[in-house]
Amino acid sequence: MASMYTYHPATKPHLKPSSSVVSPRPPTLALRSSLFRSRIPVDLFSIRTSLNGPTGEPLGRVRVGSKQVVASQHSFDVLIVGAGIIGLTIARQLLLESDLSVAVIDKAVPCSGATGAGQGYIWMASKTPGSDIWELALRSHQLWESLAEHIHDQGLNSQELLGWKKTGSLLIGKTVEESALLERRVKQFSEAGVEAEFLSSRELLLKEPALSVDKESGAALLPNDCQLDAHRTVAFVEEGNRQFASRGRYAEFYHDPVIALLRSGKNGEAKAVLTAKSTFYCKKAVVVASGCWTGSLMRDLNIRVDVPVKPRKGHLLVLENFNPVRLNHGLMEVGYVSHQQIMQHSSVSAAGLSNDEEMLSISMTATTDTMGNLVLGSSRQFVGFNTEADASIIDNIWKRAQEFFPELREMSLAEIGKNRKVRIGLRPFMPDGKPVIGSVPGLSNVFLASGHEGSGLTLALGTAEMVADMVMQNQGKVDSAPFAVEGRCCR
Structure with a gap:
């Protein structure tokens, strides 16, 4: 979610959501959840989505092979603001671990910011044992390795797919x-x-x-x-997420800035996100994963937290x-x-x-x-x-x-x-060197996932698991207390 000056991707150029690509021989990968509890067949290269539509019109068209599927809902269980590696992997985790529907919203496109501008480290060398971030980094590193190994077990090449x-x-x-x-x-x-x-x-x-x-x-x-290639990895995650679009469980809204958060008059919880092009309603949660713009976005949305990112x-x-x-x-x-x-x-x-x-x-x-x-x-x-x-x-x-x-x-x-x-x-x-991951005080259905600085790729899968567990009210695998919003972000 940061700006990038120039980059020549290591693989094919990133296609805008309006593009459609059909592979003549698309490999199929059975992706599993981080704990391998579920098994979902994923056709890696056969779909591209276009999910930007004005209010009152179909919101998306998904091309799967030669069949076009129209998605018409304006409402999703979870809305994710930010399509960097953090936002996309949170979407992936929710899709794999639950039956929730998810929409990802971004003012640009994936890999146009910090995710695509980095070196692709998945490193423990720069982390300190016993620090607040250590367990999250270790968990995330394990999840990346498990994903790469699982791709290999399926007869596919993790270096080709992820740059691994x-x-x-x-x-x-x-x-x-x-x-x-x-x-x-x-x-x-x-x-x-x-x-x-x-x-x-x-x-x-x-x-x-x-x-x-x-x-x-x-x-x-x-x-x-x-290490991995961010562009290949993001393309891989996107393709996996898009397999759920034909079931009405996933949508992407790129080039669509968020301008307001609408709240319920009954309990004050977030009920919708207003963007430049539409209004999207959430049934369960809003996740803000907008990188270094998170603080200014919170102020623009008049949310009473001060995120010092x-x-x-x-x-x-x-x-x-x-x-x-x-x-x-x-x-x-x-x-x-x-x-x-x-x-x-x-x-x-x-x-x-x-x-x-x-x-x-x-x-x-x-x-x-x-x-x-x-x-x-x-x-x-x-x-x-x-x-x-x-x-x-x-x-x-x-x-x-x-x-x-x-x-x-x-x-x-x-x-x-x-x-x-x-x-x-x-x-x-973040000034204290830790990302902020957790619910916003006074808005229990709004979650932040930001402030990873140069460790976004390293911490992505662990963060995604942590946020998904929070949304689904599951017991976490890693203690989330060091990353809480309350006590670190307030006005």
């Missing part, structure tokens, strides 16, 4: 102090049940020959960390088909993690950021994606909703990468020319 790769991650230190810190983190990971290994400088060089390694270098290796701008540099540096793992310098901790404990108060709102940090991150592109990052700064590319930041990302990769030192960005792209996303940042 179990590359493992390396958290890299360059000094004696950083290496000692990583040794302690490896011990923490191991004690928390996550496989981890400390690598000496010699072992690190064997794992990643392209790195600049000296005798003081070291790394924490988490071999089970993974802020847009945190990030640049990534993508070098297409880049052969001089080939990576075996996802890489991140230890400073990336330590900077996050400093921001959460020192520079941020409950009321927001202190001092320099434009404070910029750049830490080395590097991955090779499914298409062989080298993705370098990353920057973090607070400049409001500005999404313009900053050449000086790109230069600094390049210079930081050169410190880690000797092959880059003999090259300039100008030499790379047209083969370089820039991704810019606005990550939804």
Whole structure:
């Protein structure tokens, strides 16, 4: 749900909801719920939906093969505002785990924001055992792995469908102090049940020959960390969700901004969402998963909560088909993690950021994606909703990468020319470093799911499970108390 500057997707371009695609030989996948309690046949490539219609007219047309199905309802059990990875996976979870009908509403389209602008990490390396977010991250990581394994068990290719790769991650230190810190983190990971290994400088060089390694270098290796392609994954989730459209259980309303929340006069609960094009009624719940726009949306909807989520701008540099540096793992310098901790404990108060709102940090991150592109990052700064590319930041990302990769030192960005792209996303940042997930005080049928910052993909499936359990009043698999709205968002 954040803005993105430029991106060349690794797979086919994302099709607008009005497009219809029929695969001549569509594979069928039996998708199961996160706990594999249900089994739903899903034709992955045969449907595209068009579900934008004016009030009083049919709301959607779904093409399944050559048969057109018309959906005419204006009312759904659950309305989800936001079609990023969080909103779409919440819809998926509700569709798989219940008989509820779900509509997803967004002012743009999926992958046009932070979801599509990231590196695709599904990592535990950047999480701290024992922290409030640890159990949610661990649960979500397990659900992603289960999904990838299930796709494989069905005779399909999770790398083709999701861009899934179990590359493992390396958290890299360059000094004696950083290496000692990583040794302690490896011990923490191991004690928390996550496989981890400390690598000496010699072992690190064997794992990643392209790195600049000296005798003081070291790394924490988490071999089970993974990465995926956001565009492929979102397309996969969309196709699975759309299988429920012909049953009247699912609809998408893209390019349709939400402008008001209508409440019941009896109990004050939300009864409908007014958009620029229509009015959609909810029978059970409204879920707001609109990323860094959640706070302003709450104010626009006159909901008496103050969600202190802020847009945190990030640049990534993508070098297409880049052969001089080939990576075996996802890489991140230890400073990336330590900077996050400093921001959460020192520079941020409950009321927001202190001092320099434009404070910029750049830490080395590097991955090779499914298409062989080298993705370098990353920057973090607070400049409001500005999404313009900053050449000086790109230069600094390049210079930081050169410190880690000797092959880059003999090259300039100008030499790379047209083969370089820039991704810019606005990550939804919460001052205490935790997403906000839960019901809104005074509006028991309105739920928030936002503030995941750079961990939206990592935490998506765990968040979706948590929200679905809240909506259905099931006992949660992970303690949701640390993410509650009450006490963290108030006026």
